[in-house]
Amino acid sequence: MSGGPIGVSERVPLDACIACGFCLPACPTYVLTLDERSSPRGRIALMRAVDEGRLDPMDPAVREQSSFCLGCRACEAACPAGVPYGQLLERWRDVTWEGRHAPPLAVGLRFGVRRTRAIRLAGRVRRAAPTRTGTRGDGLHLMLGCVERVLYPGVSRAVARLLPGIDVPGDQGCCGALHAHNGASEEGAEMARELGRRLPGTILTTAGGCAAHLADVLGRERVRELSDYLAEAWADPGGPGVPELGKVRVGGRVARVGLQDSCQARNALGIVAQPRELLARVADYVELPSSGVCCGGAGTYSMLRPDDARRIADPKLDEAEAADLDFLVVVNPVCQRQVGDGVRRRRASMRVLHLAELLAMAMGGAPAR
Numbered sequence: 010m011s012g013g014p015i016g017v018s019e020r021v022p023l024d025a026c027i028a029c030g031f032c033l034p035a036c037p038t039y040v041l042t043l044d045e046r047s048s049p050r051g052r053i054a055l056m057r058a059v060d061e062g063r064l065d066p067m068d069p070a071v072r073e074q075s076s077f078c079l080g081c082r083a084c085e086a087a088c089p090a091g092v093p094y095g096q097l098l099e100r101w102r103d104v105t106w107e108g109r110h111a112p113p114l115a116v117g118l119r120f121g122v123r124r125t126r127a128i129r130l131a132g133r134v135r136r137a138a139p140t141r142t143g144t145r146g147d148g149l150h151l152m153l154g155c156v157e158r159v160l161y162p163g164v165s166r167a168v169a170r171l172l173p174g175i176d177v178p179g180d181q182g183c184c185g186a187l188h189a190h191n192g193a194s195e196e197g198a199e200m201a202r203e204l205g206r207r208l209p210g211t212i213l214t215t216a217g218g219c220a221a222h223l224a225d226v227l228g229r230e231r232v233r234e235l236s237d238y239l240a241e242a243w244a245d246p247g248g249p250g251v252p253e254l255g256k257v258r259v260g261g262r263v264a265r266v267g268l269q270d271s272c273q274a275r276n277a278l279g280i281v282a283q284p285r286e287l288l289a290r291v292a293d294y295v296e297l298p299s300s301g302v303c304c305g306g307a308g309t310y311s312m313l314r315p316d317d318a319r320r321i322a323d324p325k326l327d328e329a330e331a332a333d334l335d336f337l338v339v340v341n342p343v344c345q346r347q348v349g350d351g352v353r354r355r356r357a358s359m360r361v362l363h364l365a366e367l368l369a370m371a372m373g374g375a376p377a378r
Contacts, residue, residue, distance in 0.1 A: 217271020
């Protein structure tokens with residue numbers, strides 16, 4: 010086994026890769042470039058070369074490929090050997106983005122999401138779901154997140170409508186996913202553990218990327234992604250506590266709705282059918298060919314590499330427009346930003362909403378437009 014800074018333990022084994030190539034067609038950057046170095050197999054070869062001292066960690070090709078990777082983990086779902094590529098990528102960026110070598114924007118974002126008091130204040134100003142105290146214990150706690158409560162406060166308000174009385178602790182901060190994916194994996198893991206201490210029961214999150222990070226650190230049993238939880242809790246539409254959901258209508262007809270999966274929720278947690286089942290209850294669900302492929306948002310990717318992010322998103326937006334959708338639904342705030350920006354840039358007529366927002370709309374019974 011490699012013993013260098015990337016394959017540092019059996020938890021992240023570089024030698025597990027058997028170079029079979031099953032990951033290549035699953036990798037968006039390989040499909041985009043057809044460059045072996047831009048595939049998971051090629052990147053693992055670069056990691057090995059760094060670990061074995063054959064390449065300097067700051068070699069331009071090494072740094073470029075560690076940055077060009079989306080971190081979508083589609084390769085993990087395709088890999089017959091079970092290579093934990095997401096963990097390898099985190100360790101790789103710990104090495105290539107160490108100290109002054111980290112992208113300045115990534116450093117600034119890591120600093121910003123640690124300003125917990127400022128995020129809490131911004132959430133109150135933006136009117137995210139009101140926090141409730143005194144109902145802790147080992148029950149279900151809604152994680153407000155850092156990005157979502159500031160940029161998309163309507164999502165947590167929608168969850169409060171869908172799950173009346175859910176505990177929303179006020180003293181929570183960032184889960185650390187941004188740090189883990191941007192060259193500070195140990196700090197990101199400690200932030201996840203701190204959040205786990207503040208939310209001691211089951212953490213309910215509306216962000217697929219955060220769900221995967223928390224599951225990696227705290228364990229799958231501590232975390233529920235919203236669609237996964239609701240699909241189980243609402244399995245019996247007439248059961249106790251299940252709200253009456255109507256059809257979302259546009260211009261007198263049932264709305265046509267597509268989905269953009271959360272890569273991390275799909276590829277790391279296996280959450281695929283759940284959001285689709287929920288959408289089919291309240292709308293005319295249309296499966297887009299690339300629903301399960303990364304949109305290019307990928308955490309901070311669309312900010313660090315906007316041109317590449319747009320190249321990845323454009324075919325997806327072409328599909329959505331061709332399908333004549335009324336709504337393109339997401340289950341992750343980064344996807345909401347990335348896809349929403351693309352829709353606005355094109356001046357397309359479809360709206361981008363989080364799943365929680367569409368389900369809350371179905372509770373209201375009013376036309377969407």
